[in-house]
Amino acid sequence: xxxxxxxxxxxxxxxxxxxxxxxxxxxxxxxxxxxxxxxxxxxxxxxxxxxxxxxxxxxxxxxxxxxxxxxxxxxxxxxxxxxxxxxxxxxxxxxxxxxxxxxxxxxxxxxxxxxxxxxxxxxxxxxxxxxxxxxxxxxxxxxxxxxxxxxxxxxxxxxxxxxxxxxxxxxxxxxxxxxxxxxxxxxxxxxxxxxxxxxxxxxxxxxxxxxxxxxxxxxxxxxxxxxxxxxxxxxxxxxxxxxxxxxxxxxxxxxxxxxxxxxxxxxxxxxxxxxxxxxxxxxxxxxxxxxxxxxxxxxxxx
Numbered sequence: 001x002x003x004x005x006x007x008x009x010x011x012x013x014x015x016x017x018x019x020x021x022x023x024x025x026x027x028x029x030x031x032x033x034x035x036x037x038x039x040x041x042x043x044x045x046x047x048x049x050x051x052x053x054x055x056x057x058x059x060x061x062x063x064x065x066x067x068x069x070x071x072x073x074x075x076x077x078x079x080x081x082x083x084x085x086x087x088x089x090x091x092x093x094x095x096x097x098x099x100x101x102x103x104x105x106x107x108x109x110x111x112x113x114x115x116x117x118x119x120x121x122x123x124x125x126x127x128x129x130x131x132x133x134x135x136x137x138x139x140x141x142x143x144x145x146x147x148x149x150x151x152x153x154x155x156x157x158x159x160x161x162x163x164x165x166x167x168x169x170x171x172x173x174x175x176x177x178x179x180x181x182x183x184x185x186x187x188x189x190x191x192x193x194x195x196x197x198x199x200x201x202x203x204x205x206x207x208x209x210x211x212x213x214x215x216x217x218x219x220x221x222x223x224x225x226x227x228x229x230x231x232x233x234x235x236x237x238x239x240x241x242x243x244x245x246x247x248x249x250x251x252x253x254x255x256x257x258x259x260x261x262x263x264x265x266x267x268x269x270x271x272x273x274x275x276x277x278x279x280x281x282x283x284x285x286x287x288x289x290x291x292x293x294x295x296x297x298x299x300x301x302x
Contacts, residue, residue: 022249027171030066034161035059038154050139057083057127057153064122065162073122076159076175082122083155086111088148090132094140104133114248137274160293170278171252205248237289242276243296253278254300255285255292 017022038058042051053166061083061265064074072078090107111129115121132139132146138148150203166174173179197219237243259272275281287295 060124081120082125086125086129154238246297
């Protein structure tokens, strides 16, 4: 690729590669189901003209919940708090500020500030605040109840759909607190000195959508390396504990060590494990300790 084109793409923020087809299809289907549920409810609660104003903000939430389920902007508190706080701000501006233009301006700006203070930043909340100002008489008549019905009720519905829909896919469970990724198995200092291109390649291989750039990830690694400089002892595998391979898609799995069989030659030590989640769940297997070390990437705190 010519350097000029590469620089232009980097400036525009165009990713080096797209995500796998299975991830694209899952996100597409989830978004369809989520917005179907919210549209069905909103259509029963509001007039068509007002529903048209509210549904787009929920559609934007669907993009975050189903396309980037691990983003901080898509977590339940961000979604619920962002919409409800913004709705309250929007209603207050609509009632206290006579000018629609001024009220709309204040509603969006103040909702951003309120979401910052409440630690629930959710971009679609700005649209929720704006709808409270520019909505029709029926919507204005709701007053502050607008934050509860239809906003909070619809948000709870789309969150429940998001949790239920994403749960069968262990690598993209929602919210992110349901994921089992934990502390790395290998020494902390091994994470240092990665290039941005290596990190981008790893992110593409993992097929995980992150709300963070490769440069920021590298900074995190560097600070973590400094913090762990005095504790770089190699972690050992322990019977009874669980480990994950951190692979994307259906290859993702968690194994719990149930027995160890040592020998006079360490390279022939055996690890007996049970697959507790993911691919080949409930199966039992064994491998050498070195093979298990090559497979395991994270220790799971369960």
